[in-house]
Amino acid sequence: MAQNLPLHVDPGAREEVFDTSAVPALRFLTTADFPPFNYTDGAGNLVGFNIDLANAICMRLSASCTIQAWPWDTVQDALADNQGDALIAGLAIDGQSGSRFDFSRIYLELPARFVASADTAPLFSPRRLTGPLGVRQGTPHAQLARRLLPNVEIIEFPSELAALEALAREDIAAFFGDGMRAAFWLNENDDCCAFAGEAYFRPDLFGSGFAVAVPAGLDNVRAAINWALIRLAREGRLDELYLRWFPVSFY
Structure with a gap:
C-alpha cells in the first residue's frame, strides 16, 4: 500500500534560531491508557508514538528527559502545578485547555x-456513491456526510469497528x-478494503490535531x-516514527 506522509513543516518556513542550552532538561507528563500513543506494554513499560516523540525531542535538544505517567483526571x-514542563497525551486544543x-x-x-472495498477504492468518488454509507452515530463525520451527501443513504453504527465490519460483509x-x-482496522483487513479518495482535514469539525x-x-x-x-520533521525522523506506529497511513 502506497504511503502518504503527513506534511509536518511548511517547506517555505524560515529557519529559526534557538539556543538549546536554554533548556537542559525536560519533564514530560503523559498517561498510560491511550494506545498507540501512550500506554504500558505487557512488561509494564511506557511506550507509544508520543513516548518515542518525547524522547526524540529531548535527544534533538541534547536535554535530559523524564517521562512520567499520570491518571488522565489529574494530569x-x-x-x-508545574509538576512537569510539558504534557504529551493528546489533550484537545479547545477553549478550556x-x-x-x-x-x-x-x-x-x-x-x-x-x-471502500479493495475493488472499488481506486476509482472511488463520493459524488458517484449509490450504495449506503456507514458512519459512527453522533460524530462530526456523520453530520458532515449528511450535509455533503444529501442523496446518499446514511446508516449509523455504534462504533467505527461496527461500520467497518459491515463494509467487510458488503452491507x-x-x-x-x-x-x-x-x-x-485496515492493518488487519487490507485484503478486503482500502482507503478511498483523499484525506479530509476540517479542524473546525475534527479538532486541530495533536500538540504538546x-x-x-x-x-x-x-x-x-x-x-x-x-x-x-526536516530530518525525516517524524516520518520514521509515524510509519513505525501507523504502518497503514491515514493520510
Missing part, C-alpha cells in the same frame, strides 16, 4: 477518510469516519519543543 492539574496552557505547533492532524458500500481508527501542552507562560520550553519538532 492536567499536575501540569498546571487554551485558557490554562500554551501549545506547541501541531505535530499530527487527524483527518477523516472514506473506506454498506463505503465508510466515512476517523482515519486513524480506520487505519488500525506547556504551562502558560513557559515560553522557553514551548520554543524549544517547536524548534525540535521542525528539525525532526
Whole structure:
C-alpha cells in the first residue's frame, strides 16, 4: 500500500534560531491508557508514538528527559502545578485547555477518510456513491456526510469497528469516519478494503490535531519543543516514527 506522509513543516518556513542550552532538561507528563500513543506494554513499560516523540525531542535538544505517567483526571492539574514542563497525551486544543496552557505547533492532524472495498477504492468518488454509507452515530463525520451527501443513504453504527465490519460483509458500500481508527482496522483487513479518495482535514469539525501542552507562560520550553519538532520533521525522523506506529497511513 502506497504511503502518504503527513506534511509536518511548511517547506517555505524560515529557519529559526534557538539556543538549546536554554533548556537542559525536560519533564514530560503523559498517561498510560491511550494506545498507540501512550500506554504500558505487557512488561509494564511506557511506550507509544508520543513516548518515542518525547524522547526524540529531548535527544534533538541534547536535554535530559523524564517521562512520567499520570491518571488522565489529574494530569492536567499536575501540569498546571508545574509538576512537569510539558504534557504529551493528546489533550484537545479547545477553549478550556487554551485558557490554562500554551501549545506547541501541531505535530499530527487527524483527518477523516472514506473506506471502500479493495475493488472499488481506486476509482472511488463520493459524488458517484449509490450504495449506503456507514458512519459512527453522533460524530462530526456523520453530520458532515449528511450535509455533503444529501442523496446518499446514511446508516449509523455504534462504533467505527461496527461500520467497518459491515463494509467487510458488503452491507454498506463505503465508510466515512476517523482515519486513524480506520487505519488500525485496515492493518488487519487490507485484503478486503482500502482507503478511498483523499484525506479530509476540517479542524473546525475534527479538532486541530495533536500538540504538546506547556504551562502558560513557559515560553522557553514551548520554543524549544517547536524548534525540535521542525528539525525532526526536516530530518525525516517524524516520518520514521509515524510509519513505525501507523504502518497503514491515514493520510
